[in-house]
Amino acid sequence: MFAYLAQCRCDPANTILYFSQFYNIVDTMKERGASPPEILELLVAEERSRSRFTDADLHKSLELLGFGKGNILDIELDDDVSDNFVIQAWKDAQKRAWQEPSDKAATLRSDLNDALKIVADFKDSPTLLRAWERGKAPVMTEDTAYSTLEVPKEVDETMLLTIFNLRIEDQPTQADKMREALTVIAEIRNSQRLREFISSGRDPEDIASETRLEMPRGLNQLGNTCYLNSLLQYFYTIKDLRLAISASINDGEKSLYDLKFTDDDLKHHRRNNTHSSEVVHQLANLFWNMEYCDTAAVTPTKELAQLALITSQDEEEDDQGGTNTDASNDTDATLVEDGPVRPSYERSSQSPSRSSSSPSVLGKRVREFPRTQGMDVDGEPSEADKDGFVMVSKPTSPPDPVHSPIKPTASSSKQKTVDNAPDVEMQDLSQKAVNDAKPPPLPPRKPRETSDSTMMFGRQHDVSECMDNCMFQIETALLDLPDEEMAGAESDKTSVIKRLFYGKKRQRLTPLTIPNEQRRRTLSMHDKEDLFSHLHVNVSDEGFDLYDGLSRYFDDIVEVDGVKKRMEVTLVDLPPLLQIQLQRVQFDRDTQQAYKSQAYVKFGDTIYMDRFLDSADSEKKSRSKDIQARLTVCRDRIQKLTQGKHAPFAPALGETAHFLSNQKVLEIPEANADLTAKLKSEQAYVVSQLEQERASSAKLKKELEEVWKSDAKAAYQLTSVFIHRGSSPSFGHYFFYARNLPERPDQWFKYNDSTVSVVSKDEVLADTTGSTANPYMLVFARKDAEVIDTVHRFDPTTLEDA
Structure with a gap:
């Protein structure tokens, strides 16, 4: 010990030599069976802790790194070998280590880190020591x-x-x-x-395919805008909408007085046209890039994202210093609870073309609006203690996003009758509010630069609200553009937006029990026609298909002023594009928490809307309603036995019987053989009841579909599917499927921001049970409409041919 330590102090440059010989002496003692003195072994351990190493350790380290004649590098380590070369050799050796079995790989990677440290000490290199420091952290297995x-x-x-x-x-x-x-x-x-x-x-295998002419372009994200990207891609696939937006950039300003619009239309147009024109201008530029750019993905402008996510009302509130809007700091979310919301039955009195208070696709609505007189009967007021959410205990048909539906004129503390007459013809109060409205003059608008603070990409309007806003802005901006196809259009279809997305529905509100002599009079009072742009399906239970969900929307029981009434909806006019929103946000009263329903809703390649038409066969409607009522009873029974508060009952009964018959810890006099037998008998009875109800449910469902089997005139084909992936209603990721129409209807594209790939129809229609990635909006196109043109790209070879 004295000799070794003295040599190291006198000749530190040769410490490796002295430690090697000292270590060899101690090791030789062990090999010859003589136990070395403990004080020597302690010194070896102490020196090892100070990063001492032997010549053998150095040789082994160099060998591990690939140095040496005949080794991987086939060179010796000398002064001509740079530190960077050593670092690269170490990295390459680490990569080779991954090819070993997992147990050997972990040991080898650790040895390589030790080898780099030894070489760093040998060369006395700060560069190698820094590389070792960075790489010595535990490596993920x-x-x-x-x-x-x-x-x-x-x-x-x-x-x-x-x-x-x-x-x-x-x-x-x-x-x-x-x-x-x-x-x-x-x-x-x-x-x-x-x-x-x-x-x-970038995926090198995708770059070539993404730039092919037969592939659509992707859209790069601007923060948390995956939902906006999905919406923009959807708009681009709609031929007439794309043409109208693209044409607007060259049309310039036209005289509104040359067109037949009402004074209210003109007032509304002037009020919103600045914001709306910018939206369309930005969209037109984006669509140009999507058609002509030679990159696989293009980037929407930040200005477009601002305009799409911020409504005209938001800007007015910002201009006036209002505090009615909320900005979320959660830039990690695409769906956030922005703040207090109005119940779904409180409606805006704004323009009918703007669905400003529609329910969210996933169940929320962030904006507050003044309430109109009369109650809109498309929600359940008694269930409105949790604003904007669908209640778990009593699912109701979701509200329509465009117009307030039926406004009953029955006695109400907040509603007045006309001329005090008890029987009055129903008025469209939302339209009346528009006609009577006199919007106050707007203050001077702040410069556009200041609007960044209002967006933050964290205002986080969800897809439904973003879509509503974009459609409203596009319609407002295109109001002054003449459309040849609009020349003979109905008064309520005077824009490309209305023509593509809007249909007409008839709503009827009747008491559940009503004297026959009053039926005609009451029905007349409570009939109303309205435009609609979306149909809503409440998603809360497993085992339902799209027809089941729509049936609830078209025939439901609602509660008005504490009285249960039947609300029936029929379709008078169908739009070319049928948009069906699946409302997945539910509210659990037991936990007082909102949650996203992951329930699978079965849908197919085609849907037939004949059964929901106002002109549908009345006899079939009656038979269908009777079958549906019995089917609902069966399904409610199944739900109570399998998904109720204490369900499922059959397994609970069986487990209880098993526990009581096998536990030996407690003395329970009542837990005798008779009780156990009774529990097992009850379990068998519940199982039997479930089997019967499920068999009856399947039979009734088949019987129901047989009623409408021959009605296939109102046929729609699936064209677009919006997907939300995530287990929470407060965050997640959006992507979008689009059918390749009209060229290849059997081919589907998956738009995932900047990446667009070809997928099979099976993936689009897949059973998503157990997955958090499930549809939240389905778009169907009428089979004879020819409104979708999915891939629209400029082909430069056409210029060469010309």
Whole structure:
């Protein structure tokens, strides 16, 4: 010990030599069976803790890194070898280590880190020491990498990259961890494709396909705008809408007085045209890029995102210093609870063309509006203690986003009759409010630069609200553009927006029990026609298809002033594009929490709307209503037995019987053989009842479909599917499927922000049970409408041919 320590002090440059010989002496003692003195072993351990190493350790380290004649690098480590070369050799060795079995790979990676430290000390290199410091953190294992991304080890690389992008979008705060996991997997698989993706952020195998003329372009994200991207892609696939927007950029200002619009239309147009014209101008520029650019994805302008997400009312509130809008600091979310909302039955008195108080696709609405006189009967007032949400205990038909529906003229403390007459013809109060409204003059508008603070991409209007706003802005801006197809149009279809998206429905509100002599009089009073742009389906239960959901919308029981009434809806006129929103946000009264329903709603390639038409066969309607009532009873019974507060009952009864018959800890006099037998008997009875109810339900469902089997004139084909992925109503990721019409109707595109890929129809129609990625809006096009033109790209070869 004295000799070793003295030599190191006198000749520190040769410390490696002295430690090597000292270590060899101690090791030789062990080999010869003589136990070395403890004081020597302690000194060896102490020196090791001070990063001392032997010549053998250095030789082994160089060998691990690939140095040496005949080794991977085939060179010796000398003064001519740079530090950067050593670092690259270490990185390459780490990559090779991933190819080993997982147990050996972990040990080998640890040894490589030790090897780099030894070489760094040997060369006395600060550069190598810094590299070792950066790389000495515990390396993620193979199992941890796959579990981090929540994928199986056998997943293919295309799906792996898709999931990786979704994970990053869903959890941006975990981006570094996700990238580390993908890096580990790239090295384990020795995948150049994954390495290039990690380096550039682009999938090298997608770039070529995405730039093909037969592929649509993607849209890059501007923050949390995946839902806006889905909406913009959807608008672009609609031929007439795209043409109208693109044409507007060259039409300039036209005289409104040359066109036949009412004074109210003109007032409303002038009030909103500045904001709306900017929306259309930005959309036209984006559509031009989507048609002519030679990149795989284009980026919407920040101005467009601001205009699409901020309504005219938002700007007015900002100009007036109002505090009615909320800005969310949660830039990690695409769906946030912005603040207090009005119950769904309180309506705006704004223009009928603007659906300013429609319910959210996922169940929320953030804007407050003045309440009109009379109650809109499309919600259940007694259930409105949780604004904007669908109540779990009593699902009701969702409200329509365009017009307030039936406004009963029955006695109400807040409603007056006309001329005090008890029987009056119903008025459209929302339209009356528009006609009577005298909007106050707006104050001077602030410069556009200040509007950034109002958006923050965190105002976070959801897709439904964003769509409502965009449609309103487009319609307002295009109001002064003549449309040849509009020349003979009905008075309520005087715009491309109305013509494409709006149909007409008739609503009827009747008491559940009513004397026959009053029926004609009451029905006349409570009939009303309105435009609609969306149909709503409440999503709360499993085992339902789209027809089931729509049936609830068209025939439901609502409560008005404490009285239950039947609200029946029929379709008078169908639009070319039928938009069906699946409302997935539910409210659990027991937990007092909103949640997203992941229930699977079955839908197909085609839907027939004949059964919901006002002109449908009355006899079939009557038979259908009777079958539907019995089917509802069966399903309610099944729901109570399987999904009620204490359900499912059959397993609970069985587990109770098993516990009582097997536990030996407590003495329970009542838990005798008779009780156990009775519990098992009750379990068998519940199982039997469930089987009967399910069999009856299936039979009635089949019988119901048989009634309408021959009615297939009002046929619509599925063209677009919006998907929300996430387990919470407060955050998630949006993407969009579109059918390749008219060229290849069997082909579908998946738009996931900047990435557009071809997918099968099976993926679009897949059963999503157990998944958090499920549809929240379906779009069907009337089969004879020819309104969709999915891929619209400029082909430069046409110029060459010309």
